[in-house]
Amino acid sequence: MKSTATQYRAQGFIIMLVLVAASAWGQSSTNPVFAARAQQAFVRAQQDWAAHPEDAAAACALGRATYDWADFATNAAQRAAVAEVGIAACQQLLARDPGSAAGHYYLGIDYGELAEAEAPSIAAYKLIRDIEHEFKVAAELDEGLDYGGPVRCLGLLYRDAPGWPISIGSRRKARELLDRAAALAPDFPENQMNLLESHVIWRQAADAEASWQKLKALWPVAQTNLAGAAWEVRWVDWTHRREVAEGDFRKAFKRNLGP
16 A cells, blocks of 8 residues: 555646646646736736625636636645635635535545645645545536536546545446546537547547547637637647657557557
């Protein structure tokens, strides 16, 4: 069995993977243009929420802007400080309206940013259950939110976490939830990308090729529908992840993905 310290390190890494997959910003975190945009959006969201603290939309916007900006943090202390802002906004929203799916969703993601900042530690380890809870509640309230975001994030959490008795990981649950996210928003690149990457990880060649074909088919339409400055950072990372997945498939199965 892993040592306690090793388990904490693993959990911190799991959260990092979940957040990268959820926000798709991993490869762009050093881009100064994207960083400036995220910071400006975070500052504006803070100002809007401060001016309208009872406004649910303002709280959710701050929760979203928090995890976008936290991805550009240069150290753990900065990441934690940013995460706490979004957590506070979402918690205040949920105290007034516990039925807010977006409040639970963004709280779960911001908890993830905090866990990454605090890892390795007991506090980060314990946050895993809080993250799971928030995503589960969000999914029960509105599973289609953010292109299937709650079930997508929950699926990634189950995929990347160690299994019982160390943690909550479950390939069965991960597969069910990632499939569900793709069913909810079949034209959203992130959902098929997650399935492609997962099938390669699980050494499921036929399923990986099927996801690859769906991803290729939706790609040009998504580039038209998901256009503009707000989507640029995601396309940078989706393109990178697609190339990595091709290479990982080639290494795993000694052949190229289909045409």
